[in-house]
Amino acid sequence: MALAVEPSSKMGLNGYVGFDTITQQIEKKLLKRGFQFNVMVVGQSGLGKSTLVNTIFAAHLIDSKARTDVSEPPRQTTEIQNASHIIEENGVHLKLNIVDTPGYGDQVNNENCWEPIIKYIKDQHSAYLRKELTAMRDRYIQDTRIHCCLFFISPTGHALKPIDIAVLKKLSEVVNVVPVIAKSDSLTMEERLSFKQRIKEELAFHNIRMYPYESEEDDEQEQALNESIRSGTLIPVSVRPIVRKQDLIPFAIVGSERNVVIDGKAVRGRRNRWGVINVENENHCEFVHLRNFLTRTHLQDLIETTAQIHYEAFRSKQLLALKESSQSAASGPTPASPASPTPKIGY
Numbered sequence: 001m002a003l004a005v006e007p008s009s010k011m012g013l014n015g016y017v018g019f020d021t022i023t024q025q026i027e028k029k030l031l032k033r034g035f036q037f038n039v040m041v042v043g044q045s046g047l048g049k050s051t052l053v054n055t056i057f058a059a060h061l062i063d064s065k066a067r068t069d070v071s072e073p074p075r076q077t078t079e080i081q082n083a084s085h086i087i088e089e090n091g092v093h094l095k096l097n098i099v100d101t102p103g104y105g106d107q108v109n110n111e112n113c114w115e116p117i118i119k120y121i122k123d124q125h126s127a128y129l130r131k132e133l134t135a136m137r138d139r140y141i142q143d144t145r146i147h148c149c150l151f152f153i154s155p156t157g158h159a160l161k162p163i164d165i166a167v168l169k170k171l172s173e174v175v176n177v178v179p180v181i182a183k184s185d186s187l188t189m190e191e192r193l194s195f196k197q198r199i200k201e202e203l204a205f206h207n208i209r210m211y212p213y214e215s216e217e218d219d220e221q222e223q224a225l226n227e228s229i230r231s232g233t234l235i236p237v238s239v240r241p242i243v244r245k246q247d248l249i250p251f252a253i254v255g256s257e258r259n260v261v262i263d264g265k266a267v268r269g270r271r272n273r274w275g276v277i278n279v280e281n282e283n284h285c286e287f288v289h290l291r292n293f294l295t296r297t298h299l300q301d302l303i304e305t306t307a308q309i310h311y312e313a314f315r316s317k318q319l320l321a322l323k324e325s326s327q328s329a330a331s332g333p334t335p336a337s338p339a340s341p342t343p344k345i346g347y
């Protein structure tokens with residue numbers, strides 16, 4: 001007697017299998033592992049890079065020139081410095097690595113002043129690739145690749161300096177660059193607006209691509225958000241509370257390591273003869289928008305874009321070079337080059 005057997009593919013189709021818990025499983029795993037975010041600050045000397053880093057994360061991570069005691073000598077960043085900090089919010093661990101770089105532009109000859117910075121960024125890519133290619137590689141490779149480079153523009157109100165254009169060109173080829181107008185407390189609101197416009201025109205003229213990039217993969221909401229950040233259009237209600245009425249990039253920022261008291265409350269700010277600037281007040285500067293951009297809206301995308309665009313470009317270039325050198329080694333050394341060099345990853 002033939003038994004009527006239900007085809008296995010149909011079994012359980014109507015029952016609850018439970019695969020929808022995959023999102024929770026992933027979340028649990030990711031939470032356990034934590035996240036790594038690497039930011040770098042680059043710009044001319046004395047623009048407030050070290051100060052801003054300390055302002056963003058409200059902890060004194062890196063010494064800045066700001067002095068608590070007037071008798072102290074100014075502290076200039078003289079070498080690439082790395083500071084790591086683990087931040088915890090609602091059970092999420094973020095390992096934040098901040099790379100502070102020495103300011104450039106104050107030498108008599110500023111030629112190739114960007115080289116140590118570019119080398120540092122590429123060295124991180126090459127270290128990652130080397131770890132990826134080892135036979136017994138780690139399950140999770142320590143990620144030191146720079147996910148975001150904050151580029152400090154001097155608040156001249158005029159135009160970008162030729163040296164900035166040269167550095168920006170080099171940087172934008174290897175890392176996500178987010179430009180900021182430093183010390184924007186020295187510009188009026190009108191000056192800020194026209195300076196931003198001018199900077200954007202210059203970047204477009206020189207064909208320099210800033211982050212966030214246009215991507216076809218972005219959904220409508222992401223495109224609207226990025227467009228609003230890039231060009232300042234009003235964004236839909238669905239993407240609120242990040243509503244923008246004016247241009248955001250480059251973010252006009254003010255940094256401070258000191259607290260000032262406003263209405264009986266201690267806030268991060270700068271006091272001068274004319275009044276007090278509250279760093280966290282949206283009407284005073286765009287520091288809060290920059291922090292939201294880095295941590296609330298684009299943290300994941302900055303990490304992903306680094307891996308998918310910048311690291312990928314580095315990786316394929318390196319692997320092609322390796323292939324070529326091993327092919328030429330296999331075809332035998334030519335009399336002119338008796339010892340064919342061992343293929344190397346890096347620069």
Ligand SMILES: Nc1nc2c(ncn2[C@@H]2O[C@H](COP(=O)(O)OP(=O)(O)OP(=O)(O)O)[C@@H](O)[C@H]2O)c(=O)[nH]1
Pocket residue numbers: 043044045046047048049050051052064065066067075076077078101102103104182183184185186253254255256270
């Ligand atoms: N007015 C104003 N001054 C600032 C601001 N941010 C920093 N400063 C001051 O600018 C000076 C230089 O700040 P740093 O943070 O050391 O500058 P830096 O870019 O790290 O300098 P280098 O390491 O030499 O390149 C300090 O006296 C800061 O207090 C700002 O937003 N507005």
Ligand SMILES: [Mg+2]
Pocket residue numbers: 049050051064065076077100101102103
């Ligand atoms: Mg510094």
